[in-house]
Amino acid sequence: MALTFTTPSNPSYLAEDAIAKIQENPGFGVYFSDHMALIDWTEESGWMNARIVDHAPISMDPAGAVFHYAQEVFEGLKAYHRADGSIWLFRPERNAERFWNSCARLSLPQLPKDDFVEAVRQLVAVDVCWVPTGEEQSLYIRPFAIATESFLGVRPSKAVTFCIITSPVGSYFAGGVAPVDIWVESHHSRVANGGTGAAKCGGNYAASLLAESIAYEHGCNQVMFVDNAEHKWVEELGGMNFVVVTKDNKLVTPELNGNILPGITRDSLLTLAPELGLTVEERPVSLAEVYQGIDDGTVTELFACGTAAVITPIGSLTDESGRHEVNVPVDGGYSIQLRNRLLDIQYGRIADTHGWTQRVC
Missing domain, CATH: 3.30.470.10 (Aminotransferase class 4, branched-chain amino acid transferase, N-terminal domain)
Known part of the structure; x- marks a missing residue:
């Protein structure tokens, strides 16, 4: 009842x-x-x-x-x-x-x-x-x-x-939508296999704060975590999901494996991506694959997504071995196209063909 x-x-x-x-x-x-x-x-x-x-x-x-x-x-x-x-x-x-x-x-x-x-x-x-x-x-x-x-x-x-x-x-980032620099943390884990990664609980975020402080010390805006077992598989940022766009128009994101929060923005973008000509892949993504893709140009965009920030382009990934710069498209690329498409639906500027929105008053 x-x-x-x-x-x-x-x-x-x-x-x-x-x-x-x-x-x-x-x-x-x-x-x-x-x-x-x-x-x-x-x-x-x-x-x-x-x-x-x-x-x-x-x-x-x-x-x-x-x-x-x-x-x-x-x-x-x-x-x-x-x-x-x-x-x-x-x-x-x-x-x-x-x-x-x-x-x-x-x-x-x-x-x-x-x-x-x-x-x-x-x-x-x-x-x-x-x-x-x-x-x-x-x-x-x-x-x-x-x-x-x-x-x-x-x-x-x-x-x-x-x-x-x-x-x-207002905007989650005071400076507006601009590429952010990410510290890749391989020592301190946000969650562990069999833990609470798929739940939205405060302990997950508390566990991310030390690594976030380390990121700031390295001149980065945010932190990204890898798996706690092998320290090689990308999971998510401290509070956002991680997405890769490739030269052959694929949108790739780590699959939900129990350690990753099932983001609603993430899910929405996976639905919208094919409408913009992107092929979606949810699968394990290794840090080595991302680094190589950035360095050889097969990875054309990286972004983080979540309710608060919607989509935030990533300008670089840095760890103890060095810095990998992303050649962010001048026009923002698919990251901004997806962001605008989602915001247009949320604010009613285009038709909601997916039945995602509901009127309160």
């Missing part, structure tokens, strides 16, 4: 001029809208008390399980303001499915997918005034679930809170 959400009868908001000021330059993940969605779960009662409330701190006992055993998962999606004033979501059912799978891997209760999507829709509808209208701006939506039982013991929590917060955002 679907949950029924209670919403504030007279919601209060930050002053209109204050919201407008924030939306002039929202940054990414800096400001937050006025409300949040909450759903409680206990082992005895299941999911209950679905509600939209004021954005406020979550009170929890210091013995809360999430603080000690990192039992939590999260998601990321966006709401888009279209030229006609309507507000739309992009493939929220896929986020609901991934959230369901992440919860299973972290031994958290699985929120029904329809309730996940409805919680997103309800919150966006209440805080519609926070959806920015600027170029490439959107309302970033962050659902998450945390273990809240006050108990110091290594077992699944018997109490969980599901929450959604939202944040008006």
Whole structure:
């Protein structure tokens, strides 16, 4: 049975001029809208008390399980303001499915997918005034679930809170779309075989931060990880999937092997690529193959993709043995063509022939 959400009868908001000021330059993940969605779960009662409330701190006992055993998962999606004033979501059912799978891997209760999507829709509808209208701006939506039982013991929590917060955002990279330099990390692993790589949980990202710091020390913008067993197979960046474009018009990306997050942007691009004349290959990709392809010209583009940044061209790969420069096309190549095609669908500038978008209001 679907949950029924209670919403504030007279919601209060930050002053209109204050919201407008924030939306002039929202940054990414800096400001937050006025409300949040909450759903409680206990082992005895299941999911209950679905509600939209004021954005406020979550009170929890210091013995809360999430603080000690990192039992939590999260998601990321966006709401888009279209030229006609309507507000739309992009493939929220896929986020609901991934959230369901992440919860299973972290031994958290699985929120029904329809309730996940409805919680997103309800919150966006209440805080519609926070959806920015600027170029490439959107309302970033962050659902998450945390273990809240006050108990110091290594077992699944018997109490969980599901929450959604939202944040008006601009481009993920402040300088706009420009090639980034990537450090290839071969010592510190983000995930391990049989681990949580396919789940969207905070521990994966925490494990990437040391390597990210090392990347900065080498003058790079981001870090890319290889497999933890042989240190030869490309997996993904700290928070994005990795894609190769070849001279013979192939789009190649590492196959989902349990270590790689099944990105929704990734999946969408694999569907759109053939429409632009690219042949898609999902398969193991070795670091040696990528380096050789860059050096001999058979690899013409590299890019990273994810909800936050959409597509980010890669200008170079660097590791302890040296730097491999990518000859990025002046016009951006397929990377920018794919990025524009996806954004055009999300913002309603071209027809959505795949049924990916849904209107909120």
